[in-house]
Amino acid sequence: MVLDPPLASPIVGRLVVIGVGLIGSSILHAARARGLAGTRVAYDASPAVRERVLALGLADLVAATPEQAVRDADIVILCVPVGAMGAVAKEIGPHLKQGAIVSDVGSVKGAVLSALRAHLPEGVHIIPGHPVAGTEYSGPDSGFATLFKNRWSILTPPEGADPAAVAKLVELWSAMGANVETMTADHHDLVLAITSHVPHLIAYNIVGTAADLETVTQSEVIKYSAGGFRDFTRIAASDPTMWRDVFLNNREAVLEVLGRFTEDLIALQRSIRWAEGDKLFDLFTRTRAIRRSIIEIGQETAAPDFGRAHD
Numbered sequence: 001m002v003l004d005p006p007l008a009s010p011i012v013g014r015l016v017v018i019g020v021g022l023i024g025s026s027i028l029h030a031a032r033a034r035g036l037a038g039t040r041v042a043y044d045a046s047p048a049v050r051e052r053v054l055a056l057g058l059a060d061l062v063a064a065t066p067e068q069a070v071r072d073a074d075i076v077i078l079c080v081p082v083g084a085m086g087a088v089a090k091e092i093g094p095h096l097k098q099g100a101i102v103s104d105v106g107s108v109k110g111a112v113l114s115a116l117r118a119h120l121p122e123g124v125h126i127i128p129g130h131p132v133a134g135t136e137y138s139g140p141d142s143g144f145a146t147l148f149k150n151r152w153s154i155l156t157p158p159e160g161a162d163p164a165a166v167a168k169l170v171e172l173w174s175a176m177g178a179n180v181e182t183m184t185a186d187h188h189d190l191v192l193a194i195t196s197h198v199p200h201l202i203a204y205n206i207v208g209t210a211a212d213l214e215t216v217t218q219s220e221v222i223k224y225s226a227g228g229f230r231d232f233t234r235i236a237a238s239d240p241t242m243w244r245d246v247f248l249n250n251r252e253a254v255l256e257v258l259g260r261f262t263e264d265l266i267a268l269q270r271s272i273r274w275a276e277g278d279k280l281f282d283l284f285t286r287t288r289a290i291r292r293s294i295i296e297i298g299q300e301t302a303a304p305d306f307g308r309a310h311d
């Protein structure tokens with residue numbers, strides 16, 4: 001997969017990425033490949049990451065402090081774990097110029113919007129975002145320019161957001177190959193609870209359960225893991241800090257979906273106990289149709305390919 005050729009002129013003057021892990025480095029790769037920014041600036045709290053960003057040539061300037069990073073910034077994208085968004089906003093708030101756009105890529109949107117609003121000054125445009133694209137890998141070496149290509153990127157502008165600022169971000173994400181959708185933060189958090197957050201929790205749980213079984217050894221789990229379990233182990237290898245923050249910051253929606261999930265699981269348990277084969281067959285037929293319709297609308301290849309190129 002390749003990105004389109006570089007643009008004739010950049011979309012943004014000074015683009016600042018704070019937190020250069022998987023997502024931050026992928027944005028910088030895409031921005032470099034397509035010439036999206038006049039100047040690419042990066043900052044990360046970790047000195048080792050800052051060194052890597054320099055070595056990889058991902059930014060024109062690697063700042064030593066958040067204050068230095070955001071000076072004269074046109075667009076700042078916070079790419080740190082959800083639980084760190086507020087602290088970063090507090091650090092950069094006093095140093096942003098009027099009219100700057102501050103966005104983020106966090107997997108939860110309601111809590112991030114509150115954290116940004118609490119710390120950013122009037123006159124700065126807050127337009128939260130979330131590229132629904134990623135892998136189980138972390139860090140500055142795991143990013144790549146095509147991560148967002150043909151994936152959705154969701155923007156959750158608050159009521160009254162400046163349309164020009166929203167349009168600028170739509171342009172930026174589109175230039176990185178993403179399809180852009182806007183919705184409210186609350187709706188985002190409910191949708192992502194069912195499509196991403198609870199599935200990750202299920203993966204963490206099943207892998208934990210397998211590890212705790214006393215009568216089945218670890219080596220048997222590895223040796224006999226069929227496709228389904230292997231896919232769960234991939235998801236359960238995702239970053240612990242990131243996912244702890246997701247669950248602590250999307251509690252309401254995750255608990256709502258988990259409640260429904262638990263009820264449905266208990267119904268399945270009953271069907272198995274009472275040998276209600278028809279009920280099992282009907283559910284499995286319905287779920288197969290859902291999978292096939294996802295493939296038809298082109299949201300998935302026949303086999304999941306998140307991160308496969310990087311295995």
Ligand SMILES: NC(=O)C1=CN([C@@H]2O[C@H](COP(=O)(O)OP(=O)(O)OC[C@H]3O[C@@H](n4cnc5c(N)ncnc54)[C@H](O)[C@@H]3O)[C@@H](O)[C@H]2O)C=CC1
Nearest residue numbers: 019021022023044045079080081082106107134135138139
């Ligand atoms: N990993 C994934 O597949 C996806 C992640 N996201 C979201 O993107 C954000 C970043 O995730 P990743 O890139 O995967 O994480 P990562 O762990 O690869 O990178 C995060 C970086 O942020 C830095 N950082 C942490 N606290 C900081 C602070 N206070 N100031 C400056 N830098 C700080 C860390 O040193 C690290 O380099 C998270 O909010 C996550 O929810 C969104 C879509 C997909």
Ligand SMILES: O=C(O)C(=O)Cc1ccc(O)cc1
Nearest residue numbers: 107131132133134135136306
């Ligand atoms: O690796 C996977 O399968 C993912 O689901 C990646 C992912 C993780 C978190 C997000 O907020 C969006 C995408």
